[in-house]
Amino acid sequence: MLPTSRLPPSSFLLAVTATTFFLLFMAAEARWPILYRVGGGRSTWEPNANLTLWASQKEIYVGDWLYFGFNKTLYDVLEVNRTGYDRCSGEGFITNITRGGRDVFNLTQARPYYFICSRGSYCAMQGMKMEVNVTTEPPPPQQPRPVESSSGSPLFPRCGFTSAVLFLVLGVLSSSGALFAGM
Numbered sequence: 001m002l003p004t005s006r007l008p009p010s011s012f013l014l015a016v017t018a019t020t021f022f023l024l025f026m027a028a029e030a031r032w033p034i035l036y037r038v039g040g041g042r043s044t045w046e047p048n049a050n051l052t053l054w055a056s057q058k059e060i061y062v063g064d065w066l067y068f069g070f071n072k073t074l075y076d077v078l079e080v081n082r083t084g085y086d087r088c089s090g091e092g093f094i095t096n097i098t099r100g101g102r103d104v105f106n107l108t109q110a111r112p113y114y115f116i117c118s119r120g121s122y123c124a125m126q127g128m129k130m131e132v133n134v135t136t137e138p139p140p141p142q143q144p145r146p147v148e149s150s151s152g153s154p155l156f157p158r159c160g161f162t163s164a165v166l167f168l169v170l171g172v173l174s175s176s177g178a179l180f181a182g183m
Contacts, residue, residue: 036058065106075119
């Protein structure tokens with residue numbers, strides 16, 4: 001049986017604080033998915049709105065979500081291919097997004113998505129359709145290269161801010177004995 005030991009309260013608090021800061025720094029460097037209200041309003045999926053123009057003004061990435069708000073007794077939302085979009089035809093649709101009139105759709109691939117309302121003449125006569133171009137998230141901007149000092153190479157030549165902070169936190173924990181307490 002392995003010996004069990006507990007960290008003293010001050011060491012435990014230090015470990016929790018270090019972990020919290022590490023997670024916060026990791027989250028700060030990541031892009032979180034965005035939920036877009038199609039068209040920008042509360043009722044978002046309506047006739048006579050140029051939703052393709054709206055979508056073209058957004059930077060939409062893989063992992064983002066679309067929110068469709070609409071009257072489900074009048075309208076539906078179908079994901080279709082390019083031909084279905086051009087012809088305003090729901091025949092052979094890819095996905096029926098319609099559930100309750102406040103529906104979300106996850107954009108899981110980098111590609112164009114096409115949506116139409118297949119009921120009545122809403123698509124053909126009133127423009128109830130939308131094309132959304134989804135791209136992969138661009139890489140983070142390049143960090144400026146550190147300037148080498150006369151004493152040699154920089155302290156953290158190839159690691160980001162998060163790695164540097166983690167390195168420093170682990171150094172503080174190990175020097176205080178909190179990291180290896182009870183071993």
